[in-house]
Amino acid sequence: xxxxxxxxxxxxxxxxxxxxxxxxxxxxxxxxxxxxxxxxxxxxxxxxxxxxxxxxxxxxxxxxxxxxxxxxxxxxxxxxxxxx
Amino acid sequence: xxxxxxxxxxxxxxxxxxxxxxxxxxxxxxxxxxxxxxxxxxxxxxxxxxxxxxxxxxxxxxxxxxxxxxxxxxxxxxxxxxxxxxxxxxxxxxxxxxxxxxxxxxxxxxxxxxxxxxxxxxxxxxxxxxxxxxxxxxxxxxxxxxxxxxxxxxxxxxxxxxxxxxxxxxxxxxxxxxxxxxxxxxxxxxxxxxxxxxxxxxxxxxxxxxxxxxxxxxxxxxxxxxxxxxxxxxxxxxxxxxxxxxxxxxxxxxxxxxxxxxxxxxxxxxxxxxxxxxxxxxxxxxxxxxxxxxxxxxxxxxxxxxxxxxxxxxxxxxxxxxxxxxxxxxxxxxxxxxxxxxxxxxxxxxxxxxxxxxxxxxxxxxxxxxxxxxxxxxxx
Numbered sequence: 001x002x003x004x005x006x007x008x009x010x011x012x013x014x015x016x017x018x019x020x021x022x023x024x025x026x027x028x029x030x031x032x033x034x035x036x037x038x039x040x041x042x043x044x045x046x047x048x049x050x051x052x053x054x055x056x057x058x059x060x061x062x063x064x065x066x067x068x069x070x071x072x073x074x075x076x077x078x079x080x081x082x083x084x
Numbered sequence: 085x086x087x088x089x090x091x092x093x094x095x096x097x098x099x100x101x102x103x104x105x106x107x108x109x110x111x112x113x114x115x116x117x118x119x120x121x122x123x124x125x126x127x128x129x130x131x132x133x134x135x136x137x138x139x140x141x142x143x144x145x146x147x148x149x150x151x152x153x154x155x156x157x158x159x160x161x162x163x164x165x166x167x168x169x170x171x172x173x174x175x176x177x178x179x180x181x182x183x184x185x186x187x188x189x190x191x192x193x194x195x196x197x198x199x200x201x202x203x204x205x206x207x208x209x210x211x212x213x214x215x216x217x218x219x220x221x222x223x224x225x226x227x228x229x230x231x232x233x234x235x236x237x238x239x240x241x242x243x244x245x246x247x248x249x250x251x252x253x254x255x256x257x258x259x260x261x262x263x264x265x266x267x268x269x270x271x272x273x274x275x276x277x278x279x280x281x282x283x284x285x286x287x288x289x290x291x292x293x294x295x296x297x298x299x300x301x302x303x304x305x306x307x308x309x310x311x312x313x314x315x316x317x318x319x320x321x322x323x324x325x326x327x328x329x330x331x332x333x334x335x336x337x338x339x340x341x342x343x344x345x346x347x348x349x350x351x352x353x354x355x356x357x358x359x360x361x362x363x364x365x366x367x368x369x370x371x372x373x374x375x376x377x378x379x380x381x382x383x384x385x386x387x388x389x390x391x392x393x394x395x396x397x398x399x400x401x402x403x404x405x406x407x408x409x410x411x412x413x414x415x416x417x418x419x420x421x422x423x424x425x426x427x428x429x430x431x432x433x434x435x436x437x438x439x440x441x442x443x444x445x446x447x448x449x450x451x452x453x454x455x456x457x458x459x460x461x462x463x464x
Binding site for chain 1: 185305453
């Protein structure tokens, strides 16, 4: 898994919620941060940043709960990026 | 290569959109408003100009138009007629959603027809008891066999009297799902809603779905929590189009008011020489430009795939719709009794502008959303 991807995702989430201390394993849904606007922003951020298109079948809550999960999703969608 | 000499020019940018609107829309918009419908002839001209879904990629029948340009085009249409722009808006939402979230089979079935205007799309979200508060949706889609059964009533469906394909948001066992429902599906009933305050020609309808059986291919996009994203994305584009249309209303108010003020004389002077009138016109000029820039920024972020476009679009729509209401009221004021008459377009602009503050997320929802982001980002 790419640390870079994970860090970029964490930066994005922290940028939107600067008052919260969020780490890579925290479930941002359980923390109550995610509304539909932010969920869409997350998807757009991941697609834009990593140059991937997330297929419908990967649009599952478990892929977006934590920065770790999102980084793993990116790695699955873009294996070459993950090793870079 | 054979060119058909009589084919109307395609709309590819603001300039060609402006020419189309000045030729086919502006002279007739008050008639549409009075008759409560956009005539079939105009719908065909819109199709011939390639206006229904030019943002679709060429392989789906579109022209690959970028969203900054689409905003400019929708502004021009909104300058001419908010009812036509409303039809364009909901059609845009359906076509974009099919392209963005559809399976290859769904895209193949619907996108070319939507691009050509052979199938007109409408967006069904509001219900008799649920508007901007989507949590109140009671329409249900129950899984049956490998398909779905749809039940419920949708209200205020723009273009519903005319549309061929409805994008219906309904409650499933786990979330809110988006469903493609052809008008001819058994159990679909369309009842016109007439005599609205504004966008009177947008052919609103109330649509009932009674045990409408749908195949597995009716579900558009993911199910589960991310299904809400389809709605968020669809509304975002609708909001963008409404913002564009609102800029068009401000521009139309400005053009009508400037022309009237130059001609109309009071106490031997043209209205345009009076400082109070100049103040109104200067505010129209300034707000038209500001709203246009906010819209262009939202469009630029969309074209770049930047997530910041969502909030930028909320802000553009909030600013442009409130500016439209403010300046439409002033445009009527400048026109005096003439402004209250059917002889000038400003009465229509005034009524249409008010609708912009309500649709695609009321102003109250917009302010809550914009303030929510400000609060999150500044609290430490």
